[in-house]
Amino acid sequence: MTIAAPPTRRDIAYRGFHLPADTTAGTADGLHAAERGLGLRDADQPVSRGTWTSPPVRVGFAVAEVVPSWTADAPDGCWIEVELRGWHDDGPSTGWYLLARWAADDRAVQRTSVPGQRDGDARVDTDTLIVGGATVTGWQARVTLCRPADSPTGPVLRSIGAVATGPTPTGLADEPGYGADPAAARGRVLDVPRYSQRLHAGQYPQWGGGGDSWCSPTCTSMVLAYWGAGPTPERYAWVEPPGPRPVVVHAARHCYDHAYAGAGNWPFNTAYAGLHGVDAFVTRLRSLAEAEAFIAAGIPLIVSAAFRAGEVPGLPYDTRGHLMVLVGFTADGDPVLNDPYAPDDDSVRRAVPRQRFEAAWQRGSGGVAYVLRPASVPLPPPPAQPNW
Incomplete structure (x- = not known):
């Protein structure tokens, strides 16, 4: 391990x-x-x-x-x-x-x-x-x-x-470091809707096949819904039959990279989010201390991690790259995630150990995060070497 x-x-x-x-x-x-x-x-x-x-x-x-x-x-x-x-x-x-x-x-x-x-x-x-x-x-x-x-x-x-x-x-890195006030984020969990990507297993093979591969557009859809900024029903009325959540199918199609043959292209997901009136960009964060500043500001983050089953307790599967929504922190500082790989919506929310998840995030993607928020919601003050 x-x-x-x-x-x-x-x-x-x-x-x-x-x-x-x-x-x-x-x-x-x-x-x-x-x-x-x-x-x-x-x-x-x-x-x-x-x-x-x-x-x-x-x-x-x-x-x-x-x-x-x-x-x-x-x-x-x-x-x-x-x-x-x-x-x-x-x-x-x-x-x-x-x-x-x-x-x-x-x-x-x-x-x-x-x-x-x-x-x-x-x-x-x-x-x-x-x-x-x-x-x-x-x-x-x-x-x-x-x-x-x-x-x-x-x-x-x-x-x-x-x-x-x-x-x-x-x-x-400094912990808590970078000017973040951990007390403002710890114990705070944002009310981001919970969507399971696996409800779509086997659907639409021309856009990556749902199930195992739609983590990124599922996360993007969750955060857009949190901001009340997703597509209107007439935009995804083409999804027939509508299935469990047509808005996720719509997102997967409109994030799909035809050369990569998947819906996980990072900037294609933020560009899709930007179509719905939010400011959206890809960056990298150095630590969960920086992420705490976003949660304190009321902004959930979509983060990319890689791990083997058992490396991060609470995430019992292998992945070479997986997107999840960081929705908050426990009172002890452990990250709280909306993990779309859960088998159903009810089990999407989970808390995981801070150090192990941080290592999987930093090692897996170098701390990649999608930042999605309305322009009216200010970003937290950046660190001295600004990465947002």
Whole structure:
């Protein structure tokens, strides 16, 4: 049995751009400020593409991985393309890599990551840019908005950001640390609805088959429901027969990555959430101490962990990567989860030992968390090295 390691301090930095407010920070070509973001200029003309390029984001440490995330609207037939490149000192240190070709729907354009991108500088692993031989101390994003020439409307980009992570821990994390007040989170459990992914076992093989593979969209659906921000019934009326929870089927279809052949692409899930009016992004947290700050602020987190049966008491199964909703903490500081792998809704809620779960989360994904919240709900103050 693996013994839980103490939490480690790791270089992590998140930077997001909200549009059109941050438009002048970057460079726009063929775009204009729309009501809720940046849209294609001259929608009645046969202009089919426009780009926004962020300024270089210098993070001040050697970067090993970068994960982008975004929110956008994309009418049927329209899509966006999200690219990243590494940056060092005063210039780019890698070429551009295409991380996503994303569409809100799948009837005309299949949303997909883009496999096969690898060179001596870096490589793309589904939703993550992994640095190889290049020296990278920052990143730059480029988003291209695309529409068919005969489309009366085009996509609108509302936000784009990325989390950069250093290669190795730089020491032990503080507990409780990072300015969080554990008393504000301990003993607090947010009333997030409980959904079991396994109620959908064997359903819709064209979108990953339900059951074992829908943890991410099930979690995203739980948190959207918590905020009262999910899709309206007419949006998922296509699910026939409706089954136990059609809103989860709808989410799985609209988070599905056709190259990855699954619904667990991290930024595809936050982009889906963003379609429903919430601010949504992917980041990494260094410890449960940082997560306590979110619970204290009333914000549940979707977290990704990996473990073997027996490593985390209360989670009696093997997984190479599984998403759960962190909904609170016991009075003693143990995390309380909504685990969608439970066999039914009633058994979704469970408390697990703090150190063992923290080790499975940090080891399994480097502390990945989806942050979903209405813009009216403020984020907690970030640490000195801001990762949200």
